[in-house]
Amino acid sequence: MGFLFLILFPLFLAAQQDVVIAGPMKGQADLEKAIYWVMLEDKSRGERIFPDELESYFSNEKARLGFQRQSVIEEESVKFGNEYTLKIKLDQPTNATAQVRGFEGKDIHFLIGSCHFPHRGKMAERRNVIFKEMQKKNAEFMIWLGDNTYYLNSEWNHGQAMFDKWRYSRTQQYTAEFIKSIQHYAIWDDHDYGPNNSSGEFEGKDSTLFMFKAMWPSTTFGNRSTKGIFHKFSKGDIDFFMLDGRYHAKEGVQMFGPEQMLWLKEELQKSTANFKFIMTGNQMISPNRLGEEWMDFPEERNDFLAFVEQEEISGIVLFSGDRHYTELHKMEREKSYPLYEFTCSPLTSISNPFGKWNRKGRQKKTYVGDQNFGELTISGEEDLRRCTINTFNRKGDLLWTKVILLKDLQVKSREE
Numbered sequence: 001m002g003f004l005f006l007i008l009f010p011l012f013l014a015a016q017q018d019v020v021i022a023g024p025m026k027g028q029a030d031l032e033k034a035i036y037w038v039m040l041e042d043k044s045r046g047e048r049i050f051p052d053e054l055e056s057y058f059s060n061e062k063a064r065l066g067f068q069r070q071s072v073i074e075e076e077s078v079k080f081g082n083e084y085t086l087k088i089k090l091d092q093p094t095n096a097t098a099q100v101r102g103f104e105g106k107d108i109h110f111l112i113g114s115c116h117f118p119h120r121g122k123m124a125e126r127r128n129v130i131f132k133e134m135q136k137k138n139a140e141f142m143i144w145l146g147d148n149t150y151y152l153n154s155e156w157n158h159g160q161a162m163f164d165k166w167r168y169s170r171t172q173q174y175t176a177e178f179i180k181s182i183q184h185y186a187i188w189d190d191h192d193y194g195p196n197n198s199s200g201e202f203e204g205k206d207s208t209l210f211m212f213k214a215m216w217p218s219t220t221f222g223n224r225s226t227k228g229i230f231h232k233f234s235k236g237d238i239d240f241f242m243l244d245g246r247y248h249a250k251e252g253v254q255m256f257g258p259e260q261m262l263w264l265k266e267e268l269q270k271s272t273a274n275f276k277f278i279m280t281g282n283q284m285i286s287p288n289r290l291g292e293e294w295m296d297f298p299e300e301r302n303d304f305l306a307f308v309e310q311e312e313i314s315g316i317v318l319f320s321g322d323r324h325y326t327e328l329h330k331m332e333r334e335k336s337y338p339l340y341e342f343t344c345s346p347l348t349s350i351s352n353p354f355g356k357w358n359r360k361g362r363q364k365k366t367y368v369g370d371q372n373f374g375e376l377t378i379s380g381e382e383d384l385r386r387c388t389i390n391t392f393n394r395k396g397d398l399l400w401t402k403v404i405l406l407k408d409l410q411v412k413s414r415e416e
Contacts, residue, residue: 022170026183027217034090037217078214080163112374114145114321115346118169127348131178133396145321146189146281156194162211186216189281199249226259239273243280279319285331288358312411321345325355326368344374
């Protein structure tokens with residue numbers, strides 16, 4: 001298995017020959033710091049370099065946003081051969097939306113998708129055009145719902161092979177341009193975690209966890225007591241709960257595990273956000289059986305659904321990827337508001353021909369079998385606050401729209 005390692009050191013600037021081959025990509029940002037990610041080609045073979053191209057980029061950003069040179073406070077790198085990744089933490093956010101509870105009146109606009117297979121040759125040219133169309137949407141940020149690259153043929157067992165796959169994924173033309181254009185958040189699924197349909201029994205999971213953390217600019221994956229890539233972030237009146245359905249999964253027993261579920265429940269109880277978006281790789285409420293889903297773990301799933309009802313958690317919408325088709329699923333609940341799940345897939349991967357037969361609970365005319373991406377906008381004020389879901393094909397054509405009103409995501413009165 002490949003050897004992975006992390007180096008922490010103070011930043012210094014120097015004249016050099018290195019080039020940026022991917023990024024910079026904006027990642028986690030809050031009211032105190034922001035993180036950028038870049039991939040550099042290290043021609044100095046070991047000497048730490050901050051290239052002119054990158055310095056120019058941050059100089060422009062700092063001039064526009066009022067940053068000072070001293071706002072660059074530290075960096076992390078993961079090195080393989082002549083390339084390495086670099087994360088740079090700043091002491092001010094880039095474009096973080098104000099995180100205010102009861103926040104109303106401001107639009108929040110983001111994109112969503114999953115299953116990005118790094119094709120080659122003419123296939124890549126044809127399928128990657130979707131990122132060109134996504135960039136045109138001028139969204140604030142993008143959420144990647146897993147299978148963000150694809151490890152094949154035991155690449156998950158070798159650090160250099162995993163790095164090379166990410167390098168190729170991130171340097172394809174339209175993908176490379178898109179990742180520089182907006183902020184990004186991500187979770188994983190089986191193909192950027194390990195073998196197909198792999199669970200927590202996968203022996204190389206700590207190496208792939210390390211690689212995933214190296215490729216996405218965030219410092220909040222997992223928590224002090226529990227490993228994984230689960231985390232939470234907020235934008236305006238939305239709390240995003242990003243779940244890990246792989247690291248702790250046990251066949252027939254659990255998808256998320258008790259520690260992660262406890263974290264999720266506690267965070268939901270504390271949340272005062274209008275909207276609570278829960279995101280993971282596999283479908284959560286679909287009753288269909290053609291693929292992996294939370295229905296495979298009924299005890300864990302039923303316990304969570306009972307908790308949400310008992311604690312009267314309002315504003316929940318679910319999001320998932322994995323299936324290589326898109327649909328909007330609706331689950332009616334007798335004692336509370338209906339749960340919606342937006343499954344969005346694939347970005348560039350091939351389609352799933354069996355998806356058209358999974359119809360139970362699917363909202364009419366929301367099935368998409370070809371390449372697509374989702375666009376979400378939260379807009380309006382008070383009772384008119386709403387979540388608008390748009391789905392586009394790879395050419396940017398609108399396929400369908402669904403509006404979910406905030407007032408329709410409220411817990412029903414006990415007297416009703």
